[in-house]
Amino acid sequence: MKLYRFRYSPYARKVQALLDWLGLQYEAVEVPYADRNELATLTGGYIYVPVLVTESGAVIKESRDICEHLAQGRGASLVPAPWEGPIWAYHDFVDGPLEDALFRIGSPAVQQAWPTPGERALYTLVKERKFGAGCVEAWLRERDVLVARARKLLAPSLRTLTQRPFLFGDAPTVADAALLGNCLMLQEADPSLLPSLAPELVAFVERASAYRLA
Numbered sequence: 413m414k415l416y417r418f419r420y421s422p423y424a425r426k427v428q429a430l431l432d433w434l435g436l437q438y439e440a441v442e443v444p445y446a447d448r449n450e451l452a453t454l455t456g457g458y459i460y461v462p463v464l465v466t467e468s469g470a471v472i473k474e475s476r477d478i479c480e481h482l483a484q485g486r487g488a489s490l491v492p493a494p495w496e497g498p499i500w501a502y503h504d505f506v507d508g509p510l511e512d513a514l515f516r517i518g519s520p521a522v523q524q525a526w527p528t529p530g531e532r533a534l535y536t537l538v539k540e541r542k543f544g545a546g547c548v549e550a551w552l553r554e555r556d557v558l559v560a561r562a563r564k565l566l567a568p569s570l571r572t573l574t575q576r577p578f579l580f581g582d583a584p585t586v587a588d589a590a591l592l593g594n595c596l597m598l599q600e601a602d603p604s605l606l607p608s609l610a611p612e613l614v615a616f617v618e619r620a621s622a623y624r625l626a
Contacts, residue, residue, distance in 0.1 A: 413438035414465040416451055420522045420600045422511055423475035424462035426586075426593030430482045430490060433584060433625055445531045476507070479586050489625065490586050499580060499587045506590035513562040514594045517609070518601035520552040525601065559609055570612045577619055584623055592620045 415431065415438050417424030431438050443451055448459040455463060455471055464472045464481070472478050483491045491499050519539065526532045539547050551558065569579065569591065578584045579591070595617045598605040607614050 413467055414441055415439070416441045416443050416454075416463040416465075417461050418443060418445065420518070420525070420597050421461050422515070422590075422593035422597040423507070424593070425596040426589045427462045427464065427475055427478050427482070429584075429589040429592050429596075429620065430479060430487070430586065432621075433490070433589075433623055434482065434487055435624055445526060446528070446534050476503075479503070479589070483586060486625070489583065490589070492580075492585065495580055495585070499585045502579065502587040503590045506587070506594060510562070510565050510591075511594055513558055513565060514598060516551040517555060517558050517562060518598050518605060519548050521601035521605070523548050562609060566610055566613075570610060573612055573616055583625075584620055588620055592617060 413431070413436060415424065415428060417428065417440055419425075419442060428440065441450075443461055451461070451463060452459050454465070455473060458473050460473070462475055462478060464478045466472065466481070472481055523532055523535050523539075526535055536548055572579055576582065579587045584592075591613075595606055595613050598609065599617070606617070
């Protein structure tokens with residue numbers, strides 16, 4: 413299998429966590445930010461990550477579709493009955509409002525992490541076309557406000573994680589994978605961001621990153 417990813421993408425890191433937990437063999441392909449020719453050729457023009465190429469050669473796009481594919485067969489333990497509804501609901505909460513706050517916190521550092529001026533300029537252009545001119549600089553200025561918003565969104569999850577290893581019990585689910593993906597995005601952007609946002613999540617990342625299904 414092959415997983416096409418950006419290292420900072422929370423959606424790609426979520427999928428990668430599921431692959432690791434399941435003990436599946438795969439190659440992580442880091443897509444150059446400014447050169448997506450291989451990805452476009454593979455997908456027929458789709459240039460977003462993650463994209464998973466399965467052992468049978470099927471190409472799956474969109475992180476939720478990939479997660480649903482992996483949560484079959486042996487992977488069903490990642491969405492255990494009867495908790496399918498709340499697990500997927502939490503997954504979608506993370507991919508929606510929580511990610512919206514966290515990626516704004518991480519974006520200024522991600523912008524500076526790209527190795528070439530062209531990649532940094534392209535990253536800025538992509539964000540500004542969606543969020544308006546000067547958005548990345550504004551998010552840096554407004555970090556305290558964004559952190560406060562993220563902490564409010566995270567507060568119930570942190571209370572849960574002080575009482576149990578993972579969100580729904582002693583083993584991780586796709587809900588934990590979604591949260592882990594966002595935590596890893598922040599760590600990739602700037603290692604100081606996650607402990608300053610929520611120190612409790614540092615231990616969660618260590619537990620979740622070490623987990624493997626028996």
